[in-house]
């Protein structure tokens with residue numbers, strides 16, 4: 428068996444804070460067996476492999492080769508209900524699979540940011556469930572509408588701080604990211620003195636610093652100039668994680684996304700971008716058709 432399995436086993440076990448003994452107990456094997464698998468000195472049989480995949484809720488492709496199956500769910504939203512002063516989300520259900528790119532659409536005030544907050548676990552639903560097959564502390568990247576930057580730090584300090592929070596110990600990687608995001612020349616400048624678009628670019632860099640399984644972006648390109656927007660889309664095209672993005676940049680939705688979800692009247696309507704195109708429609712036409720019906 429290749430090296431990927433032993434690395435996956437160690438990382439899945441540590442991520443769930445399971446000791447070798449605790450995992451061994453779940454698998455009905457000795458702790459020494461788990462230790463030997465992790466050192467690459469022995470291999471589990473197929474029954475044990477299936478059991479390991481079950482314990483960590485991953486499929487065999489991921490366990491053996493580190494690959495995600497495109498049909499494997501990363502996020503399952505089940506009949507969510509959320510009220511504030513009025514009912515907002517009335518019965519929201521959907522699924523996001525590995526490597527899916529999903530655009531979340533809806534009128535102002537429809538509840539898109541509230542839905543993102545529920546996914547992040549910042550607020551709790553009144554009813555229903557958010558089932559995540561990832562660790563929200565390690566595997567979730569979020570770019571909110573507010574920049575959440577520390578104005579009194581320099582750009583370099585702000586990036587170093589986020590790298591420390593994310594457990595990234597590779598200065599050449601952060602230097603490279605600063606270059607890619609055209610911020611290297613500003614690394615000694617105070618964050619508070621950057622322009623609005625530069626702040627947005629810095630916040631995007633911070634959101635993309637660690638590799639995540641799900642990236643949630645709330646209107647990421649607002650306030651960016653054309654060059655930064657072009658850079659943003661081409662950079663995102665090379666990211667190897669699922670993406671959920673609130674955006675109304677319809678040209679990009681047609682090119683970049685696999686699925687669209689429309690939040691309207693407290694419920695979600697989902698369509699595959701390929702299906703919409705197969706019906707000779709653009710996503711903008713689809714969106715207009717479904718939002719103008721009740722007006």
Ligand SMILES: Nc1ncnc2c1ncn2[C@@H]1O[C@H](COP(=O)(O)OP(=O)(O)OP(=O)(O)O)[C@@H](O)[C@H]1O
Nearest residue numbers: 511512515533534535536537538539540541542690
């Ligand atoms: N913590 C809260 N307490 C009370 N009302 C709230 C709270 N958070 C959101 N709301 C209300 O819920 C509604 C939906 O807000 P939300 O920000 O989720 O919409 P949105 O679809 O993201 O809107 P936009 O496109 O304008 O960003 C709004 O009427 C807002 O005032």
